[in-house]
Amino acid sequence: MTVNLKFENKQIKKGLYIIPTPIGNLGDITYRAIEILKKSDFILCEDTRISRKLMERFGVKSKLLPNHKFNEKKNLPQIINHLRNDKIVSLISDAGTPGISDPGAILVRQCVKERIDIYPLPGPSAVSTAISISGFSEKYFFYGFFPSKLKEIKNDLKSLSQLDTSIVFFISSRKINKAIPFIKASFSERDILICREMTKFYEEYLRYKVDDLKTFDEDLKGELTIVISERKKVKKDSLLLSESDKNNIKGMINKLSIKEIVNVISQNSNVPKKKIYNFCLKIKNEV
Known part of the structure; x- marks a missing residue:
């Protein structure tokens, strides 16, 4: 089903737009995001197959250009050229806010260097969504994805354990069991929230004491957002x-x-x- 939204016929400034897309539920996209996507000359996206579903849902017919971690450097000259020629270019990722553990930072840095206007839109983010329901400290450190090498995980978690804030991680469900022993070793006596399928029908929020955390027998599927609490205050x-x-x-x-x-x-x-x-x-x- 295509959703048709009517917008005022007003001008949009030329430049690069950073547009967050839903992290699960397509209804979470903003009216303004749809308006700008419809008026964009080009939409940069990670996977055109995923983004096309969103565009078809809201009747967006702007040209999609693949822009992912494997080609974003190669694409840079062409995109900058479009922006120099006063084209409206929007950057989206498969889900969430571009540039936050997703492609986008390289393009943003180049636009800053060349003084090309960049306009951010507020919107969906797995980080803020998870923090908002954690019940932990509102002061948080966002790490991003867990490293792939076990030695790096061990060293990084040991260093992060010194922070007295909430800490947010992304991790593939396929890798969570390998990371659990290191989480327990570094964050004993803290609490942990594991978020899966956020905003989707089967969304689930698992809360544990870190010391009670055990490996999962079942496949959780997808990417997980993990929040570890601040240190427990001891009188x-x-x-x-x-x-x-x-x-x-x-x-x-x-x-x-x-x-x-x-x-x-x-x-x-x-x-x-x-x-x-x-x-x-x-x-x-x-x-």
Whole structure:
């Protein structure tokens, strides 16, 4: 079924338009996006077969040009030439916002370099959609797709685990089981949200404690958006001295002052200094 929308016959500025497309439900596209797509001289897309379904749904007849990660560098001179000749060019991806883990960044950088006007449209994004329902910190770091090599996954996740924000990843469902052991090793005591088929009929949102996360027996299908929560805040008052710290204090009690012992122990412990001090006093009185 083709959806016909009527728009005012107003001028659209010449330049490059970055147009988000639905991440699943075609009804999520904006009126303005359809208007600009209809008035574009060219629409750059990843897969013409996927994009043609969207265009046919909304009666868009502009010329589609394939522009994906394998040919976007080769296409660059031709596209820039179109833009220099005052053509209206729209850039879309198969789903979501172009340039965010999708082709587009190379073209945008060249347009910036050549002072060609670029106009972004707001719209669908798997990142913001997942964050909005996570219940985690609104401050987040977007990583993009997991690396393909296990060593890179291990190193990157270890580094990212130091961030005290929500962290968003994209990953193929075929690779999720390989990544789970590294997620558990790096993000213990955090929460995780796994989003699949977002905005589609079979959409599903899986919530776990990272420590309880297990590999999946079933094929989840498609690309997954993963959100890991910020670090859990632990009240210092609830922290206790470890047996190792207690033994170290007992070994130092007749060699150092209590103040010196407190400084030594607090360097490698989150326990409040007052608790360390009180324990030192208790041991001192027992000696």
